[in-house]
Amino acid sequence: MSRSERSPLLLAGLLAVAGTAHFAAPRQFDHMVPRSLPGTPRAWTYASGAAELALAAGVALPRTRKAAALAAAALFVGVFPANVKMAVDWRHRPAPQRAAALGRLPLQVPLVMWARGVAKGAEGTA
Template sequence: MPRSERSPLLLAGLLATAGAAHFAAPRQFDAIVPKVLPGSARTWTYVSGAAELALAAGLAVPRTRRAAALATAAFFVGVFPANVKMAVDWRHRPAPQRAAALGRLPLQVPLVLWARGVAANAGRS
């Protein structure tokens, strides 16, 4: 399988794993939901998990890949405030946890670029 065909499936796998984790261990995600969002943190945890699973499914299907990849890029931008909240909340934790929380911030950039690249390559085979 050429690299260009593996890339969307790898991204789909990442999203599917993250989406499933929102349902398997929701408490850790509840903690990073920004307080400014209305409703319960658990609702947002489940909504974002379901969104990740839907995006993963869309990326896996060539016909929906481009739209799903663009939506994935937007999703990665949209969840950035949760990563900022985590970094702020974890600023006094032990160094490894602090580093993990801070490391999530710049990681969003390559994830957005990866999703945009999948969108740009969708339909080219």
């Protein structure tokens, strides 16, 4: 299997694992939800988990790959405020936790670029 064939499946796997984690351990995600959003943090945790699972399925299927990958890129941008909130909230935690929270911030850029690359690679297959 070539790298271009593996990349969408790896992205789908990442989204599936992340989406599943939102349901398996929702408490760890609840605290990341910005307080300015309406509704409960748990509702946002479940909604984002469901979105990640749906995007995983979409990216895995060649017919829906381009649209799902573009939506995944948008999701990665959309969750950035939650990562900022986590970094701010964890600024007084022990160094390894602080480092993990801060490390999530620049990680969004390669995730967005990866999803966009998968979408671009899917243009000829749809």
